[in-house]
Amino acid sequence: MTAFQKKLWVGLIIMALLTPLGIILPQKFNAGDAWGEWGTDTLEKLLGYVPEGLKKLTDLWKAPLADYSLGENPDFARQVISYIISGILGIAIVGLVIYVISRLLVKKS
Amino acid sequence: MHIPDGYLSPQTYVPLYGALFVFWAIALKKLKRELSAKQVPYLAMAAAFSFLIQMFNIPIPGGTTGHAVGGGIIAILLGPWTAVIAVSVVLIIQAVVFGDGGITAIGANCFNMAVVMPFVSYWTFKLISGRSENKKRIYAAAFLAGYIGLTVSAIVTAIEFGIQPLIAVSPDGRPLYAPYPLSVAVPVMALEHLLLFGIIEGVVTAMLLKYFIKHEPEVVFAVRGRER
Numbered sequence: 001m002t003a004f005q006k007k008l009w010v011g012l013i014i015m016a017l018l019t020p021l022g023i024i025l026p027q028k029f030n031a032g033d034a035w036g037e038w039g040t041d042t043l044e045k046l047l048g049y050v051p052e053g054l055k056k057l058t059d060l061w062k063a064p065l066a067d068y069s070l071g072e073n074p075d076f077a078r079q080v081i082s083y084i085i086s087g088i089l090g091i092a093i094v095g096l097v098i099y100v101i102s103r104l105l106v107k108k109s
Numbered sequence: 110m111h112i113p114d115g116y117l118s119p120q121t122y123v124p125l126y127g128a129l130f131v132f133w134a135i136a137l138k139k140l141k142r143e144l145s146a147k148q149v150p151y152l153a154m155a156a157a158f159s160f161l162i163q164m165f166n167i168p169i170p171g172g173t174t175g176h177a178v179g180g181g182i183i184a185i186l187l188g189p190w191t192a193v194i195a196v197s198v199v200l201i202i203q204a205v206v207f208g209d210g211g212i213t214a215i216g217a218n219c220f221n222m223a224v225v226m227p228f229v230s231y232w233t234f235k236l237i238s239g240r241s242e243n244k245k246r247i248y249a250a251a252f253l254a255g256y257i258g259l260t261v262s263a264i265v266t267a268i269e270f271g272i273q274p275l276i277a278v279s280p281d282g283r284p285l286y287a288p289y290p291l292s293v294a295v296p297v298m299a300l301e302h303l304l305l306f307g308i309i310e311g312v313v314t315a316m317l318l319k320y321f322i323k324h325e326p327e328v329v330f331a332v333r334g335r336e337r
Contacts, residue, residue, distance in 0.1 A: 004325050005150050012154060015161045022166040022176070031168030034175055035297055036270050036287065037113055043288070053277060053285030054115035061114065063208030068164065086207060087164055091157035093206065097198050098153040105141045106149065 016087035020080040065089070110175070110266050110298075111203065111218055114211030116287040118277045121269060126216030129197075132224050136193040148187065151328060155183045156195040160202070163209075167309060175306035178222050178262070181230030181255040182314040186321060188330040192227035199223075221266045230258030230314070234331055247322070247332065248315045255314030256307040260299065263306075267291075267298035 001009075026032075033042060040050045040058055068086035069079055117125075144152070159179035166174040183192040197219045203209040210218045231254070238250035271291030274284040287294070321329050 001150065005154070008154050012157050012161060015158075019161060019164040022164045026166050026168040026174045029168035029170040031166075031170060031172055031174045033173065034110065034166075035173045035301065036116060036266070036289075036294070037111060047288055049283060051115075051283060051285050051288055052279050053118065054287075057115035057211070057213060058113070061204075061208065061212040063204075063206060065206055066208035068207050068209070083164065087161055090160045090164075090202065090207070093202050094156045094160050094199055095153040097202065098156050098195070099149065101137075101194065101198070102144065102149040102152060105137065106144050106146050 012091060013088075016091060017084060019087040020083045023079060023083055110178070110222060110263055111200075111210030112214040112221075112266065112269065114213050116211070116273070117214055117217055117269060118273055118286045119213075120276050121273070121286075122213045122217055125220050125269075129216040129219050129224070132193055132220075133197065136190045136197075139190045140194060143188075144191070148191075151187060152191060152195055155179070155187055155192070156198050159183060159196050159199045162313065163199070163203070167306060169301060169305060173301065175263075175301055177255070177306065177310040177313050178226060178259060179310075179313070180222055180226035180262070181234075181258040181310065182251070182317045184227035184231040184258075185234050185251060185254060185314070185318060185331040186329055189227040189231040191330075192231075193223050196223035196227065217266075217269055221262050221269070225265050226258045226262040229261045230254040231331065233257045238332070244322075248319055251318040252311040252315040254311075256311035259310040260302040260307045263298045263302040264295060267294040270294040270298075 038046065040055065043050050043054070065086055068083055070082040070085065071078065074082060162177045162179045164176070166176050168174050178196065180192055180196050183195050187195070200210060200218050200223055201215055204212055204215050204218070234250045234254035237253055238247050241247060268291065270287040270289065271294035273287040274290050277285040279285055318329070322332070327333070
């Protein structure tokens with residue numbers, strides 16, 4: 001790894017440690033879900049009903065770390081820690097997948 | 110901009126999966142030909158960066174949230190086809206592990222953020238920077254690349270949402286999937302990205318390009334061959 005690449009990885013780790021800003025700021029400014037990404041409860045409130053087709057597909061997949069959170073209905077402190085762990089875990093998994101793909105693609109020289 | 114499960118009808122998500130397989134096949138073929146071992150760490154870091162930047166939800170006070178994607182800067186630094194793979198890997202992991210974006214919508218989300226965005230950003234950058242060696246023009250081009258790339262990507266997403274009521278309604282006339290028509294979805298998503306999220310994406314794109322041109326200019330795909 002070059003010195004420049006090391007610096008970039010340090011930057012990425014710092015970013016991961018700062019990710020809780022991504023939940024703290026929206027809470028401070030009272031901002032909700034991204035447009036078009038509401039759960040069924042919110043849709044029920046917005047529309048007065050939940051679209052039939054949507055209802056059937058919505059729980060198709062149970063993600064192990066849904067919403068980047070460890071455990072259901074975590075309190076705020078736990079949410080912050082979950083977010084940092086998700087960030088670190090995310091870059092580890094993504095990096096690993098890229099290395100595997102690259103290994104298969106790049107000819108050894 | 111991550112479409113969840115249930116918002117798109119099968120008539121929408123199946124063709125988009127089909128389109129994505131074609132883009133992935135081309136991208137992997139190109140990578141196989143062009144990717145060198147030296148670039149692999151940058152590809153991994155690019156994907157890691159995209160994953161992280163998407164966790165920084167930016168609030169519209171009292172309203173919704175959004176985030177940058179990083180598809181533009183990755184396209185400028187590593188080329189648009191490499192960006193297709195980097196961002197796709199991120200989106201697939203987000204859907205499978207973190208439930209961010211639906212499993213049925215992986216094709217759509219990858220199309221919007223891992224194909225439309227990198228290519229629109231890359232073409233914007235090329236068009237505006239031309240063959241210029243003027244730094245100011247290059248950074249302005251980078252800002253606009255991120256800004257326009259993210260906004261177009263959001264508009265394409267909004268179109269996918271907005272056509273759902275046209276495709277499928279229940280017998281009593283209610284939409285079966287994403288409920289809002291084009292006349293709502295497109296203006297809302299276009300505006301929030303034009304006014305806030307796109308600007309953040311643009312600034313991030315320009316700042317990172319500046320950093321790379323200063324420290325490691327030979328890495329930068331889109332300006333390779335220029336003086337520095």
